[in-house]
Amino acid sequence: MDSTKYLSVQSLTKYIKYKFEKDPYLQRVFLKGELSNVKHHTNGHIYFSIKDDKSVISAVMFRYDAEKLNFKPEEGQNVLLAGNITLYEARGQYQIYVKEMQIDGIGQLFLKLEQNKELLKEKGYLNPEHKKAIPDFPEHIAIVSSSTSAAIKDMITTLTRRYPLVKVTLLNTYVQGARSQDSVLTNLTRADKLGADTVILARGGGSIEDLWTFNELEVALAVFNMNTPVITGVGHETDITLVDYVSDLRAPTPTAAEQAVPNIRDLQLRLGELHRQSDNLIMSKIERSRKVLDGLSNYYKFKNPNLLYTEQTERLRDLTVTIENHMSLSLSENRHMLNKHMSGLSYNDPAPDIRNYQEELLRTENELKRRMKAVIGQKSERLAGNINVLESVSPVQILKRGYSYTTFNNKIVTEAKNLNVGDVIETSFNRGTVSAKVTEVNTDD
Incomplete structure (x- = not known):
């Protein structure tokens, strides 16, 4: 091989x-x-x-x-x-x-839906505090939906049957197809300006592709930013779209209409019950008041009014006596306290102390004057002695004894060597001065 x-x-x-x-x-x-x-x-x-x-x-x-x-x-x-x-x-x-x-295909749509949902969640748009309260008794409801939808006819029938008092305005809207997104956005804006109490955004069931307009991020943001409370009724119970997360209430078609208005039959039953309760309360109060009136009408004093007058007269007299006694006692106590305070004031009269302080002040003033006079005399004698001492050493006294001093350029000349022949000097005596020119300088000691 x-x-x-x-x-x-x-x-x-x-x-x-x-x-x-x-x-x-x-x-x-x-x-x-x-x-x-x-x-x-x-x-x-x-x-x-x-x-x-x-x-x-x-x-x-x-x-x-x-x-x-x-x-x-x-x-x-x-x-x-x-x-x-x-x-x-x-x-x-x-x-x-x-x-x-x-x-x-569909998986891609579900992925985009989840991404949009997470984006809204991160921004806090899904938080409960953003939910507006749905009015209990609305006067006007605006519906954003297709006028040809079978579900919308059921909703309007339900609204008028449950609560005939409400006004319903239908804004015909494309809810599927290429034009649906712009149509929904336009009519949401219109509905928000109508002054309605509630807006219902609705359409019937369908595939995720059919409902995709309500999963668009722009539509969800428009619902979130509405000033009017919004109920979304998109699809059936299992159809949860992006607008359902941001709306104020989600109610699958056709129960959105039932959530928007009360049932007039329930209101009538409740009003009947309240009417019966009110009647019972009124009749009960009337009965109690009648019993009180009957009791008062049989009261013996009402049958004999003089008893009431006599009783009140006696009471007035007792109160008058009580007031007079109280006033007399109060005046007596106050008079006693006044006398006590007057005695205290007499005992603590400051007049003697004032006289003693005035006499002490006068003695202190005289002593101060005497001491000041003695000090001034001592200081005067010392000053005269100091003047005599100063005068004994004063240059003027020396000049009076026949001495003089010589200056050159306003400076005292103490040595002959500080002068030159020709210098003009000035000699001061006790009285007067003499100017002279140096003709000879002898520096011999």
Whole structure:
């Protein structure tokens, strides 16, 4: 047997992989299917399978491409993929390297709905404190919906049947299709300016595509910013749209009408009950008052009014005596307190102390004058002595004894060497001065 014609498994695998990589139809493949066996690896890669009802293929999405996704791939999601087909040599298994992935069809809509909901939640628009109260007894209700809808006819019938007093204004609105978003936004603005007590935004049931206008972020923000309370009745019980999260009350069609107004029959029953209770209270009070009146009419004093006059006269006399006694006692007590205070004032009369202080002040003043006179005399004698001493050493006294002093340039000359021949000097005597010119300077000691 010639073994050279046999290939190794590796060689065959490499050849098949080469064929895959060279086939242009396998370099950009577009697939749709359901995710299965999804595994998110710690290194960021995603390993999974993509399948339909008849076949399955392995797939991998590397971290670089996975980081670009705007959702988290999970089991059972229907997706659209783009990538290239290659062969995994270790197992001889072909697989797709996914470059792009997005939710398929309805799944994509649900993903967008969740994203819009999270955005509103982050901004606090879903918080309960933003909910406005629905009026209990509205006078005017504006309905934003299609006039051709079977549900709207049921709603208007329900409103007029339950509460005939309410005025209903229908703003005909496109609720599906390309023109629906602008139509809903325009009529919400109109409804908010009508002065209505409540606005109902409604349409019948349908698929998520049919109801998508009410999942648009712009429509939800318009509902949130309404000044008028808004009840949303979009779809059936299981149909929850984005506007339902931001409206003031969500009531699936057709129960939105029942939530907007009270039932007049219930009000009539309640009014009847209140009327009966009011009658019972009034009759009970009348009965009690009649019994009191009967009791008073049988009172013996009312049958003989003189007894009332006599009783009140005696009471007046007793009160007069009591007041007179009280006043007499009060005057006596006050007179006693006055006498007591007068005695206290006489005992504490400040006049003697004032006279004593005045005499002491006079003695102190005389002593102060005497001491001041003695001090002034002593100071005068000392001053005269000091003057005599100063006069004894005064230059004037020296001049009076025949001495004089000489100055040059207003400075006293103490030595002849400080002068020069020709200098003009001035000599001062006891009386008068003499100017002279130096003709000779002798510095001999």
